[in-house]
Amino acid sequence: MSFGDPNNPYGQPQGQPQQPGYGYPQQGQPQQPGYGYPAAPPPPAYGAGYPGGAPMTMPGLMQTARVLLFIVAGLQIIIGIVLAFVIAAAQDVSDSVGAGNATDGLAGLGFLMVIIMLAFAGLAIFLGVKFSKGGNGIRVTTIVYAALYLLLSIANFAGGEASSAVGGIIGLAIGGIILASMVTSSASQWFNRPRY
Known part of the structure; x- marks a missing residue:
């Protein structure tokens, strides 16, 4: 009685037909279905199965708003x-003249404005x-930031000077672009997309 290849412990005895699906498949023989684990399905495409699908890249208007946030933050920092150096120099001059006590409150208010401006710059960088x-x-925080930026730009018009008006127009344009990009449907889809 022969038991097949002596080096293959799973080999079939010679003279007997091979049972389908048992042991290792022999070369040239197709794999028999129904045994073992089924193949895993391919992963779904990015955004598949969600209403409207999730965009793979950030929409262009949002990229523009992001760049504008970084530019605004850089300008606010500068x-x-x-402004902090100007306030410090003015306070030094005031101290040397002997009117330092009278201008301490104004200097403190100026430094408070500098701190608020730097905090808004930090917020713009964080959002970007x-x-x-x-x-x-x-997205909601960026909408609030853009609305505050628009209000401050409108307040620049109240200054009445030409430089304030130009700054106000530029500020309105930047704030408007940031705000408009955040209220679009593509922004809603981008910020509500699934994250893995």
């Missing part, structure tokens, strides 16, 4: 640092960085 992975809270 203006805040320059979080655009890629943030959720709907980032």
Whole structure:
């Protein structure tokens, strides 16, 4: 009685037909269906199964708003640092003249404005960085930031000077673009997309 290949412990005895699906498949023989684990289905396409699908890349208007947030933050940081130096220099001059006590309150108010400006710059940078992975809270915070930026730009018109009016127009344009990009349906889809 022969038991097949002596080096294959799973080999079939010679002279007997091979049972389908048992042992290792022999070369040239097709794999028999029905035995073992089924193959895993391919992963779904990004955004498949969700209403409207999730975009694979950030929409262009949102990329523009993100860049504008970084530009606004950079300008606020530069203006805040320059303003802090101007306030400190003015306070030094006031101290040397002997009127330092009278201007301490104004200097303190000026430094408070610098701190608020730098805090808004930090918020703009934070929002811009979080655009890629943030959720709907980032979108809502950006809407509030853009609305405040628009209000401050409108307040620039109250100054009545030509430089204030130009700054107000530029601020209105930047704030309007940021706000408009956040209220679109593509922004809603981007910030509500599934994250794995």
